Amino acid sequence: MEKLFEIKNLNMYYPVTDGILGNIKGYVYALNNVNIDIYKNEILGLVGESGSGKSTFGNCILKLITPTSGEIFFEGENILTKKKNQLKTFRKNTQLIFQNPYMSLNPRMKIYDILKEPFIVNGIKNKKEIEEKIKKIVSLIGMQDEILSRYPHEFSGGQRQRIAIARAIILKPQFIVADEPVSALDVSIQAQIINLLTDLKQHLNLTMLFISHDLSIIKYISDRVAVMYLGEIVELAEKNEFFANHKHPYSQALFDAVPVISDDKKHSKTILKGDLPLPNNPPSGCKFHTRCPYAMDKCKTENPELKELAPNHSVKCFLFEK
Ligand code: ADP
Ligand code: MG
Numbered sequence: 001m002e003k004l005f006e007i008k009n010l011n012m013y014y015p016v017t018d019g020i021l022g023n024i025k026g027y028v029y030a031l032n033n034v035n036i037d038i039y040k041n042e043i044l045g046l047v048g049e050s051g052s053g054k055s056t057f058g059n060c061i062l063k064l065i066t067p068t069s070g071e072i073f074f075e076g077e078n079i080l081t082k083k084k085n086q087l088k089t090f091r092k093n094t095q096l097i098f099q100n101p102y103m104s105l106n107p108r109m110k111i112y113d114i115l116k117e118p119f120i121v122n123g124i125k126n127k128k129e130i131e132e133k134i135k136k137i138v139s140l141i142g143m144q145d146e147i148l149s150r151y152p153h154e155f156s157g158g159q160r161q162r163i164a165i166a167r168a169i170i171l172k173p174q175f176i177v178a179d180e181p182v183s184a185l186d187v188s189i190q191a192q193i194i195n196l197l198t199d200l201k202q203h204l205n206l207t208m209l210f211i212s213h214d215l216s217i218i219k220y221i222s223d224r225v226a227v228m229y230l231g232e233i234v235e236l237a238e239k240n241e242f243f244a245n246h247k248h249p250y251s252q253a254l255f256d257a258v259p260v261i262s263d264d265k266k267h268s269k270t271i272l273k274g275d276l277p278l279p280n281n282p283p284s285g286c287k288f289h290t291r292c293p294y295a296m297d298k299c300k301t302e303n304p305e306l307k308e309l310a311p312n313h314s315v316k317c318f319l320f321e322k
Contacts (some may be wrong), residue, residue, distance in 0.1 A: 003073075004175060004207045004252035005061060011241060012056050012231075015048050016280060028280045030056040031067065032287075035306065040174075043208045045239070047215060047254065053231040054211045058177040061209070062094050063087065074175075092122055095168040099180040101160035105152040111163055112148040118171050119213035137166045138201070141196065158189035165196065172204055179211045183286030194221055209238040215254060219243055224312075227251050230279055230287040233306055237313040247315045249292045286318070294319055 001161040011302055012031040015024045028052045038044050038061075041294050060067045063079050072079050079090055098104055105114055115134045117257060124130065135145055168176060178197060181217055182190040198221060201208060212218050225242040227235040227250060235248040246252065253272045273293055277283055283290045289299040298318055306316040 001039040001042075004040045005036075005077065006071075006073040006076075007034060007036050007038075007061060008071040008073075010057075010067055010072065011032040011054070012060055012065070012067045018021055026280050030231050030279060031060065031321045032282075034231070034233055036226060036233060038207060038209065039224075040207055041201075041205060042223040043198075043210050043221055045218040045225045046211045046228060047213060047218050047225060048228035049213060049254075049276055051288065053279070053280065054228055054250060055179055056231075057228070058096070058179050058209055058211055062096055062177055063090070064096065077282055088122075091169055093174045095173045095176050097161075097165055097168050097176060097178045097181045099183050101184065102152075102162050104164045105160055107152050107153070107165075110148065111150055111152070114152070115148075115162065115167055115170055118167060122171060133170060137170045140169075140200070141166045152245060156189075157185050161185060161193050162196065164286075165193075165200070169200060169204060169206075173206070175192060175207045175209075177209045177211070180213070181210075182217065183212070183214070184185045190217070197221065204263070227254065230277065230282055232287060232316065234288065234316045235314065236306065241310075241313050245313070247309065247313075247320055248288075248317050249319070250288050253291070260272055286316075 010031055011033060013029055014146060015026040016026045016028060017023060018025040031104055034057065046056055046057065052295055059065045061072055062307065063072070067080070070080070079087065082090070091234070112134065112161070114129065115137065119130045128153065137143055138147065143159070143162060147155070147163070152163070154161065181197070182193050185193060194217060200206060210218070210221055224236065224240045225240055226233050227248060229250045235242070235246060235251045239247070246255065274291055277287070277290055285301045286292070286299040289295040292299065296318065302318075303315050304318045304321065306314050307321065308314045309320055
C-alpha cells in the first residue's frame with residue numbers, strides 16, 4: 001500500500017511554565033516516540049481515553065503545532081523542515097474537522113461566506129467558479145442552497161457539523177483529521193454524520209485520521225485501529241483483527257469499559273485500576289504498568305517496543321514478546 005504519511009519518532013512536550021516570569025518548570029509529555037504510517041485512502045481510527053495525546057497527534061501531523069522532535073513525511077517530503085511559504089499545497093491538501101460545531105463556525109458570517117473563505121485564503125478569486133463549487137458542496141452534504149444566506153446559529157449541531165465538513169472538503173483535500181467529530185452530537189445524529197464522512201471518503205478518495213474514544217464508532221468507520229496510551233501507540237492492527245483479537249491489556253481495558261447490559265458479565269471483567277497518570281510525570285518503564293493487571297517486574301523499569309506479532313498487527317507489551 002502507498003503511504004501518504006510516514007511519521008518517525010514523533011515527540012511533543014508542552015512546556016509547563018511558572019507564574020508571571022514564565023520559567024519552564026516541567027513538561028507535559030503528550031507524545032512519546034510515535035512511529036506510524038498512514039496509507040493512502042485508509043481511515044485510520046485513533047482511540048484512547050481523554051488526555052492520551054490523540055488531538056496533539058492530529059494537530060502535529062497537520063503542522064498546526066510544531067512537535068518537539070521527530071519527522072513527518074507527507075508524500076515523501078518532511079513537512080517539519082519546510083518554511084511557511086513552502087507549505088501552501090500541504091495546507092490546501094490537509095484539513096481538520098473538530099469536535100465542537102458550535103465553535104468552529106464564525107457566528108457573524110453567513111454560510112456562503114464561511115464556505116467562500118477557503119478559496120480566498122488560497123487566492124482563488126473567480127466568482128462563478130466559487131459559486132458553482134459552493135452549490136455543489138451544499139448538495140453533497142445533503143443540504144439546500146437556501147442555507148447560504150443564513151447564519152450558523154440558525155442550525156442544529158448536526159447541521160453545523162455538516163457545514164463544517166463542507167468547508168473542510170470544498171477544496172478537495174487529500175487528507176482530513178476528524179477529531180471526535182460526533183462526540184458533541186446527539187446519538188441520533190451521530191450515525192448520519194458518520195455516514196456522510198464515509199460517503200465523502202469514497203467520493204473524494206480521502207485519507208482520514210478519525211479520532212474517537214468510542215470503540216463502536218471506531219469499529220464502524222475505520223480500516224485500521226491505533227490505540228494510544230499516555231502519548232504512545234500501544235497497539236496497531238487492521239480493524240477486524242483488532243476487534244476479534246486485540247492483545248494489549250490497555251486495549252482489553254477499553255473494551256471492558258464499554259457498558260454491558262448483563263450484570264453478571266460486569267463482575268467478571270477487569271476494570272481499569274485508578275486514573276490516567278499525569279503526563280507531566282509519567283511512570284517509568286511501560287507507562288501502563290501502574291494500571292495493568294498483568295504487570296511484571298520488568299514492566300516497571302523497561303519500556304517495550306511496538307512490535308509486529310503478525311502481519312498488520314503490532315503490540316507494545318512484554319507479554320507478547322518471545
Ligand atoms: P486527547 O485528545 O487524547 O484528549 P490531548 O492531545 O488533548 O489528548 O492532550 C494530551 C495531554 O497534553 C494532556 O495531558 C493535555 O492536558 C496536555 N495538553 C494538551 N494541549 C496542551 C497545551 N497547549 N499546553 C499544555 N498541555 C497541553
Ligand atoms: Mg482530544
